[in-house]
């Protein structure tokens with residue numbers, strides 16, 4: 001398909017309205033797995049370092065496993081929610097809404113029909129040792145972390161966009177990683193494999209989503225040097 005044939009409005013709409021869906025997940029409507037596989041397949045077109053494609057995916061539908069995952073998730077989330085609630089100013093309604101909605105998801109997680117666990121076959125600690133063994137003389141934690149999780153998040157996000165365009169909602173979560181070894185044991189994930197997160201997937205209720213509130217571009221993007229205003233936004 002040529003660029004001129006792309007329906008840019010639809011593409012941009014999906015890109016700007018793929019939200020973290022928690023309270024609008026339809027917990028009663030079954031999700032056909034072939035639709036999920038289609039979205040995972042689309043995700044496989046995402047980039048990976050050296051095209052190594054170290055990503056791995058677990059599609060969890062078994063009710064007992066979902067129940068166990070939900071219980072681990074809640075245990076991991078509780079202290080974070082308590083910490084957030086204790087530090088969120090009374091007038092910060094956005095953060096308060098995220099907190100309430102995150103806990104809602106946790107409380108209903110076992111009823112979300114499909115849990116996707118994106119993984120990668122490398123680990124930050126191993127990656128770092130590999131860089132060190134190649135004679136790099138600086139600390140490479142950041143490079144290792146970026147390359148390990150960068151192996152899987154672009155694919156996961158593509159998958160979420162594809163889900164959204166098919167009427168399915170999800171949300172990028174990673175709180176269960178506080179108990180990553182427990183989940184590895186539960187799901188038989190071998191040593192050396194990193195889990196990146198958990199995407200709960202269900203059809204969403206309602207017609208559409210709106211773009212979320214974000215900091216303005218001028219506040220978060222700089223030109224040439226850190227802190228310098230984007231050229232087009234400079235006052236003449």
Ligand SMILES: Cc1cc2nc3c(=O)[nH]c(=O)nc-3n(C[C@H](O)[C@H](O)[C@H](O)COP(=O)(O)O)c2cc1C
Nearest residue numbers: 018019020021098102105171172173174175212213
């Ligand atoms: C690195 C990362 C970790 C996240 N972890 C969680 C999580 O553990 N639980 C959750 O419900 N949402 C999680 N989220 C979703 C964010 O809360 C959500 O994207 C953000 O509040 C913006 O909301 P929106 O996408 O609906 O605009 C995470 C998002 C990112 C990028």
